[in-house]
Amino acid sequence: MLKDVYALFRQSLxxxxxxxxxxxxxxxxxxxxxxxxxxxxxxxxxRGSLVTADGERTTDPAEAVGSAxxxxxxxxxxxxxxxxxxxxxxxGDGWDMLSTYGxxxxxxxxxxxxxxxxxxxEVAEREGVAPGDVPADAVTASASGLDADISPEYxxxxxxxxxAATGLSEEEVRDLVAEHTSGRTAGVLGEPRVNVLLLNxxxxxxxx
Numbered sequence: 001m002l003k004d005v006y007a008l009f010r011q012s013l014x015x016x017x018x019x020x021x022x023x024x025x026x027x028x029x030x031x032x033x034x035x036x037x038x039x040x041x042x043x044x045x046x047r048g049s050l051v052t053a054d055g056e057r058t059t060d061p062a063e064a065v066g067s068a069x070x071x072x073x074x075x076x077x078x079x080x081x082x083x084x085x086x087x088x089x090x091x092g093d094g095w096d097m098l099s100t101y102g103x104x105x106x107x108x109x110x111x112x113x114x115x116x117x118x119x120x121x122e123v124a125e126r127e128g129v130a131p132g133d134v135p136a137d138a139v140t141a142s143a144s145g146l147d148a149d150i151s152p153e154y155x156x157x158x159x160x161x162x163x164a165a166t167g168l169s170e171e172e173v174r175d176l177v178a179e180h181t182s183g184r185t186a187g188v189l190g191e192p193r194v195n196v197l198l199l200n201x202x203x204x205x206x207x208x
Contacts, residue, residue: 055201066197071095071146075200077207081165083200084150084158085126087137088119091145102143116140127157149193152181166207176202 038046044057050064051057058064066072072095076082092099105112119139124131135153155177163170180199184190 051198051201053201054205055198065201067148068195068198069148070097071142071148072197075197075204077166077204083162083165083203084155084194084196085123085138086196087147087150087154088139088141089145089147090141095146097146100144100146102141102145123157127161129157133157148197149182149195152177152192152194155181155194155199162203166203168203168207172206173203176206 035046043059044050047059048061048064049057049068050059050061051066051068052063053065066075071086071089074082074085086095089095090103091097091101103112103115105115116139120131120134123134123138127134135151135157137151138154138157141147156174159170159173159177162168163173166173176199177194180202181192181194183192
């Protein structure tokens with residue numbers, strides 16, 4: 001009996017030592033090493049890919065107006081005139097990083113269908129196009145609710161309105177859209193996309 005208890009104690013002690021070693025290695029040493037390497041090799045990305053009002057990269061949160069990786073409410077001109085709109089967001093009251101999630105509605109959900117129909121009508125009226133010309137990403141929220149990008153099609157739809165609001169020519173705005181359009185990752189992953197925050201900052205800078 002005592003022999004069995006001793007064997008169990010030894011096994012438990014060995015398991016406890018393994019648990020402590022794994023906790024220190026995986027829970028402390030590895031995260032610190034990865035964070036340290038990232039801070040040296042990729043300081044901007046490691047600190048949240050922050051950008052200033054001029055569209056420049058910064059690692060100082062006090063200088064930042066947003067992150068190139070996180071969607072946020074539409075950036076406008078000094079008088080409040082909105083520029084390019086991002087995708088809709090179901091995160092909290094919209095683009096809330098503390099409540100990031102999608103709507104979780106199924107494709108046949110009456111609530112989702114109603115929301116899409118309402119958004120489609122709003123976008124069509126705002127951009128002066130037919131409801132059938134509104135791209136899917138203009139009326140559907142992403143799974144995170146914090147998608148930083150829109151499709152080139154949605155950006156192109158907004159060009160005439162943004163040009164009229166800023167006094168820029170449509171060609172100038174289209175050039176900015178092209179400059180802020182990224183292709184598929186590694187040439188095969190995902191779809192072409194336009195970063196809304198960086199595009200709006202560029203438009204605002206050119207418009208003065």
